[in-house]
Amino acid sequence: MxxxxxxxxxxxxxxxxxxxxxxxxxxxxxxxxxxxxxxxxxxxxxxxxxxxxxxxxxxxxxxxxxxxxxxxxxxxxxxxxxxxxxDGRDVVVSAYYHMLFENEKNSSHLVEQTRRLNPFADYEDITENLPRFIEYLFTVENKQYMHFNWNQFIDSWYEKxxxxxxxxxxxxxxxxxxxxxxxxxxxxxxxxxxxxxxxxxxFSFERLSKRVAGEEDIGSFLRKGIAGDWKNKFDKAACEAFDYYAGDNLIRLGFEKDRGWISQHQVSDSQEDPPGLLADA
Missing domain, CATH: 3.40.50.300 (P-loop containing nucleotide triphosphate hydrolases)
Structure with missing residues (x-):
């Protein structure tokens, strides 16, 4: 820290x-x-x-x-x-755990401030909380510490x-x-x-974290080490919220071909993580 x-x-x-x-x-x-x-x-x-x-x-x-x-x-x-x-959806999930739960690299001040601005009933229920947290990242957080959101970052560097x-x-x-x-x-x-x-x-995830990729520890800065974890956390409301703020850039970067992912996605009922990486361009 x-x-x-x-x-x-x-x-x-x-x-x-x-x-x-x-x-x-x-x-x-x-x-x-x-x-x-x-x-x-x-x-x-x-x-x-x-x-x-x-x-x-x-x-x-x-x-x-x-x-x-x-x-x-x-x-x-x-x-x-x-x-x-x-992928901005994975960023959202990772940011949720980093900003709402303490780990060895963040600060108690960050967690306290983020929780004060996001008074969720149960912070461990990420699927329920994600739509509101997505709105927070794109409309509130970008005016504080970062001064820009994921969408604006992508716009800034695209095809430079x-x-x-x-x-x-x-x-x-x-x-x-x-x-x-x-x-x-x-x-x-x-x-x-x-x-x-x-x-x-x-510098592999396994060497640095002493865990295999996909084995989650929400109390660690190196939480999970995979791509595509958003599929385990997003429900339709979260998909629609992210698409509202940054859906165009998912397609522009090749993370999705079109907006069909919103209606096709269903949060997994399984506790196991899907194998492999996102099939992006």
């Missing part, structure tokens, strides 16, 4: 903004940007290991070559950007030629080959695939 006080966190954030906007192509910096709960910190750790570059996490970065991770919208002077994109975009589900399916294009782009060198696969193995 980040032990810095709020003033230091804000000062560090200002320095990071200055660095990523003005010095990313000079030092250079390797920038990993994501909407929260999309796997960005995991990716940053792997890049740090493969590129042998520091990853200043929860500490003030030095003005030197390093991996920088944050939640940045597109800016014209950013260079060496890797944008990690996750100066950034490399990778899907979280693709990273889970084939980590090394998903990272390869970005590493070759920023280094100008051919990737050592054997070494990159070893890095991916070192």
């Amino acid at each position: 980040d032990q810095r006080n709020r003033l230091l966190i804000k000062l560090d954030a200002l320095q990071r903004l200055l660095m990523v906007n003005c010095f990313s192509g000079i030092l250079p910096l390797y920038i990993v940007t994501e909407y929260p709960k999309s796997g960005g910190s995991w990716v940053a750790q792997m890049l740090s290991a493969y590129l042998d570059a520091p990853f200043p996490r929860n500490e003030r970065p030095k003005f030197t070559r390093c991996v920088m991770h944050g939640h940045y919208l597109h800016a014209p002077f950013m260079r060496n950007v890797l944008c990690v994109v996750r 030629p100066d950034a490399t975009v990778v899907k979280y589900s693709h990273l889970l399916a084939d980590t090394a080959n998903s990272l390869r294009p970005y590493i070759e782009k920023v280094t100008g060198e051919e990737v050592d695939m054997m070494r990159l696969r070893q890095v991916a193995d070192d």
Whole structure:
């Protein structure tokens, strides 16, 4: 958990903004940007290991070559950007547990504030609460800490030629080959695939969490480590709520072919998780 006080966190954030906007192509910096709960910190750790570059996490970065991770919208002077994109429905589920239940990486303040603004009768009943929580994320939360929502993040980075975009589900399916294009782009060198696969193995969900992917621990920052978990939590009301705010981007990114998913989806009655990843483009 980040032990810095709020003033230091804000000062560090200002320095990071200055660095990523003005010095990313000079030092250079390797920038990993994501909407929260999309796997960005995991990716940053792997890049740090493969590129042998520091990853200043929860500490003030030095003005030197390093991996920088944050939640940045597109800016014209950013260079060496890797944008990690996750299915927004999975983001919602992951954010629900991260913001409403304490874990080793969040803070009691975040949980207290989110619960105060979302006074659900039973916080463990995620399926019942999701429609209201989706509305909260897209209309209230985006005006507080993040200042933008998942939809606005996608709009910001969609089809930007100066950034490399990778899907979280693709990273889970084939980590090394998903990272390869970005590493070759920023280094100008051919990737050592054997070494990159070893890095991916070192930072796998199983290694980091000591659990198999799909085994849930709602008290852990590394909660589940799969794509498609939204299928276990969303009912029709949640589908309709998400579609209202961000349905176009699900289709634009290839997570869905059309809006048929809303009427076709039924929350699973089984306690077991569906195997495999989302079949997205």
